[in-house]
Structures are given as C-alpha cells and as structure tokens.
Amino acid sequence: MSLRKSDFCQLVIQCVDAVGGSAPKSVILRAVSTATKIKFRGLDRKIEDALNELIVQCMIHEHDGNYYIKHASDSHSGNEDSD
Incomplete structure (x- = not known):
C-alpha cells in the first residue's frame, strides 16, 4: 500500500485517536501496521x-515517549477569564 505523506500523517493521527488520544510509538506502529497490513x-x-x-x-506533542493529540484548548496560553 502506497500512501502520500499527508495521508500517512492523517492515518497516524487517526490511530492515536483510536487508542485514546495518546500512545507510545510502539502502539502507533502496531495500530498503523494493522490498519495498512504493512509489516x-x-x-x-x-x-x-x-x-x-x-x-x-x-x-501532536511528545512527552516521556508518548505522543499526544493536541486539542484546540491545548493551544490557549491561559489568557482567558478564569473566574
């Protein structure tokens, strides 16, 4: 299966999302392998x-070997009202 770079990036995001929004690279590798049937x-x-x-x-961002999907709320700098 041949995928363009943008398609492959989208597939990686979908696989991370499917396993709960965060995962180590080994889990992402297994999920993508299963989805694409590529070794x-x-x-x-x-x-x-x-x-x-x-x-x-x-x-996404990486922390301690896990990759996390960034959500819209993650990009706020905390300048919103916090009453």
Whole structure:
C-alpha cells in the first residue's frame, strides 16, 4: 500500500485517536501496521517521519515517549477569564 505523506500523517493521527488520544510509538506502529497490513519493518521510518511532521505542524506533542493529540484548548496560553 502506497500512501502520500499527508495521508500517512492523517492515518497516524487517526490511530492515536483510536487508542485514546495518546500512545507510545510502539502502539502507533502496531495500530498503523494493522490498519495498512504493512509489516513493521517497512513502517518504522515512515512513522517517525509522520510523527516529526505532525509535531512541526503542532498537531501532536511528545512527552516521556508518548505522543499526544493536541486539542484546540491545548493551544490557549491561559489568557482567558478564569473566574
């Protein structure tokens, strides 16, 4: 299965979302492998590239080896009323 970079990034986001919105790379790899029927060996670099691209696009962030989907509320700097 050949996927464009943007399609692959979207698939990674969907897989992270499907497992609860956060996951380590190994879980993302397994989910994408299952979804695409591509062997792990062929996915490792593509997953890494997609995760890096999604971080650059501020769609996910990484903390302690887990990748988290950023939500609209995550981008606020706390300048809203907090009464």
